[in-house]
Amino acid sequence: MAWTHNDDLLCLQEDGQVLIYNVFGQFQRSFTMGKDCRDNKVMEFEVFIGQQGTGLVAMSGLFRFLLVNNVDDPKVRILADVPGLKTTPPSSWCVLPGSRTSKVLAANDNDVYLLDQGGHCSQQIPTGLTANPSSYISMAVSVDGKHVALYMNTGTIWIGSSDFQEKYCEFNTNDGRRPKQLLWCCDSITSNTRRLSDRDIAIVVYWPKTLLVVGPKKDWVRYSVEEDLNVPSGMASAVLSADMDGIRIVTVNRHDFLQHVPNAVEGIFKVGSMAPGALLNDAAKEYNHQSEKADEYLRMLLDNGQLPEAVEKCTLAAAAEFQPRIQKLLLSAASFGKSFVPSIKLTDLFVNTCQNLRILNAVRDFNIGIALTAAQLQHLTINCLIDRLVSRREFQLAFHICKYLKIPEDQGSSRILSHWACYKVQQSNVDDTSNARAIRDKLQSARGVSYADIAEKAVESGRKDLAIKLLEFEPRAAEQVRLLSKLGKHTLALEKAVMSGNTDLAYSAIARLRERTNLSEFLVAIRQQPIAYKLYLKSCREQNEQMLKDLHEQEDNFIELAHCHIHDSCSTFRPEDRVMSLHAALDSFSKARDDFGVKATEEQLQLLRDQTNFEQQTDHSFAELSMHDTIHELLITNQLKKAEQLRKQYKVNDKRWWWLRIQSLAEIGSFNELESFSKSKKSPIGYLPFIEMCMKYNAPGEVPKYISKVSQEKRVSALLKVGNVKAAADLAIQTRNLVDLDMTLKRCGVEHREIAEQVKGALMQLQRR
């Protein structure tokens, strides 16, 4: 059993099953360590905090090590076997956390092996070892993985660097018992930045009732540990845990923290210290006593230029202190000094320290019980602390911290509020309506709160109605709809989807509704939503045409239905199907009492029939031709009679008829016939078309025949169209028509300069008159 860095409880069962619980003992998730553990049982395990999160190493019954770097993303790696370990467990082992991968140190009697993830195993020999042990019975690696300590059965401790290349010292305890716990007490945060000084690290050995602290220079201190009276003597009851800047000692009724006295604190409070911090502290004290010594101390600092350092030290010392009284003392000293140093950096430091201390003091309160040092807080970050508070349901404190630190709402207060709401919905003793209202009231002012997430929690705890009520407040339609349909409220989901105006949502809601309900229910539901209905029609048009027609029929929407049928008839190539569809369309049109539609469709049917007839009689294909094109086709294939027949049948008016005749005659080059046709009757469309057609089909010689027939006013433009500018100009000058002259002039252009001059002259004359 151990805690992860997220404050989750991790339990490893003998069969390799890892169960993770939250701080309230509620089960979160589980994973397994693999077959090896299941078959051979887990003998021992160790949890460590590496850079990737919380890791776990287990030793199986075959004395094989299994490593998980991060329990949030459990991947079990099997490490190499330790040589010579067959029947006896290793005499000692520990985890060496690394930056990317962690390794395991294992000792088999007096051999030390380093096992890494690549399956390598290499023997390590501690440098300069003078003692001659038969086995290493305990070992410890510092939190940052830089130092290692080996405890030998002779009672000697070898202390050195973790790569075994450097030996700090050997210390003989003269105690051959296996220590209850062996761990490092070091300030890993500061030693990262500074070259390690001898003072910063120490190895702590714990036997029942005794705690031995040994520094790298063989200096040592012995503390006694209070033992639980209920535990038989000779057994240890306290538990030690290495933290990043010290060691926590948990006994039955105490929680002690053992750490090196921070430099800043030491500088100030060391007896007779003349460090800048101490001087400033004294100056502040004297100042409060209204003594002139204050000025003296202050000057001393100012003269040496040490005041900024002094302020910094006092601030840092305050941060390192646990008692508010001393914090206040030091902070006031710092603030006293700061007023003589204009430095933004120091001000920032001071302000941050004050803020952090407030938070620290708040969480150190026994009701909350998170005892942290300033350094730990810094490492943990505020956000992480807030997470921890939230997971302990200390919503109010977390909320206040966020407000106090002015953390942006979406990361801070809103997030906490939504966590609070999630928790709130799980309480089943309040009724839904008031619960929903309470949540709404609280969350109204907060931005970026996802009601959908809260509602989802409510669903998880089986409170559907509450969830639906909460979803009312969700502004993001997508989430709202998704959850509503998850809840089986498809109709409501559809309504919301339609209201959102996002048709994609509406489509998906429709589809889901369709899947879950039977057809008639579905139709009833969807008809109540006009927009949804419209969308459904569209999707039917693309995917399910029969459905579309049925819908139109049910709605008595015969016009739409008729057009669906026409659409069908146009998209098929088989004549029988086409006729069938058209008959259906005809039926619908008559139901809709659309006379025009009926007539048009009847005509089309007739035309199809005629076309088939013609096709049988001639070899020509009339497929896809319109009535106009059909007649045209007949005319150019010299089937005047049939064309006439069609003309009568479809009441083709004279104008169209003439156009058709002229065009087709010119097209097949029967200009003689064209001429006789022109004489057959007075043309209802004038004689200009004759000229146009002659020009089009390359018979300019035919043109003069018709020029005379063109009415006076159009003659000039006719001539122009033919390209006979000269004749046009002459005519225009003759008739003295302003418009015609103008038109001619425009057409003259460059190549007819003389004509242009003539026309211009005529124009001038006319205008003068």
Add this chain to the structure above:
Amino acid sequence: MRAYKIFMVPRCLHVCESILEQEGVFGPNLIEDLNIGFIPLDQDIISLENPALLNSVFMEGDFTWLHTVAHSIVGLQTTFGTIPNVYGQGHAAKIVESLTNTLTSELGEKKSPLQHQIGHLVVLDRDVDYVTPLCSQVTYEGLLDDIFEIKCGVVDFGPEVTKTEKSVKTMLNSEDSLFSEIRDRHFTNVFPYLSARAKEIQANYDKSHSMELKDLKTFVSSELKGLKQEHRSLTLHIGASEVIMKHKTKGSLRRGDLQDILHIEHSLLEGSDFRECVNYIEECIHRQYDMLLTLRLLCLLSCTTSGLLPKDYNNLKHKFLHSYGFEHMLTFFNLKKAGLLTEAQTGKDTSIESNLNKLADSRTVGSAVSYVTSSLAALQKKDWFRTVSKKLSLIPKPGTEYNLKKPSDMAYVFGGAYTPLTCRLVEQAIQRQGWGGLEDVLRHLPGSNFEKLEARSAKAGKSASSGEQASKVALVYFIGGVTYSEVAALRFLAKQKGYRILIATTAIINGNRMLSSFVETVR
């Protein structure tokens, strides 16, 4: 096994996922959204380049794309600050507005730059003004679009323009200084300018002949490249203009004479010579002119007269079907849904009206055709186009001469015959800072209108100078597309009033592209 990835533009729809799932090819990490957003076509035009939107929103009533539109507005606002004043007209605009608000709130309070850089946003539905895109364009860029089709700001000039075998792809934007000078001109003013410019360039070339060696060196190093470029673009544009001229005067058997068509369009806009227009359209049908052209005139007829009389409607439809085929029953149906080509109500016409009414009733129980009813509502306001154009003085009195050389208002983009309704609305909205005073005009337009103004008090106070600047900048968003004529008109407006007008659109359209999206293409 090969791994595939699908990129959905602009976003993945649930329907796609479910289809993939049904086909058994759906997997995790298969689909990614690729939201392209706006494509900048020029310094003042950004476009979603999504022509399908017009059809799906205004005909089928499917608002899926509006989400994309709203998204694009949100994107703009996160970059340039929230736009304080928003005015909109139309059904889709309203939806976009509310979607924009929801999307913004979903995004949460992102720290947008405090100073907004755009003061006004005008959102307009295309169905507010169908008339403008239905008219033939007569500005240079508009003509280029009508004749050569500009695609995403690129035009493909064929051999007839380049006078060589190859065709040339050219970017059309303000980088080309020559083009930016002529793009928005009425076509009659383009040729004189081009020839003047040609002379100038020639003169510059000539100058080099008489130069000293030293001057020549600087000339070659500095000016020559620019001259050459200009020369190149000049050749192209002169070529293009010639082709346009050809179209204009000669016409062709498939297209008819542009002059005639313009004449008909003008009479339609003025509301004169109704019979002549109908006859002309009939002729178009009989001669089987280009279908889109015929359809365009038909729609224009319908839009300007607020729906055709049933007699004319049926007559023209009948003839149209005879000429172009029966399948265009569907095209007519689509156009009716979109409100482009409609039948007027005469009260006595029982069958159609009862059908429409039935549709209107069935809407309450969920009919698909709300657009028919909305156009029905528009129809009941008889002759709304005349009323609106009179109120906003869109159409000058017949007989007044219009100076195309020195245009005095936006009507020049249609040869002085018509001021685009959308542009007039933009002008009014910016001038009046809202729709106030225009209620009796907007009442006649389809869809509802809305306005969202910033707190006036803040404005009354000493607002920062950048705020003042921003109030001169307006973004106009066309849902369903914008034509180059409108762009030209808005540019003119901006120059005239000293605004800076940015245009956002879902696509650049012209009459043909707009209609062809409604034409049923079954085969």
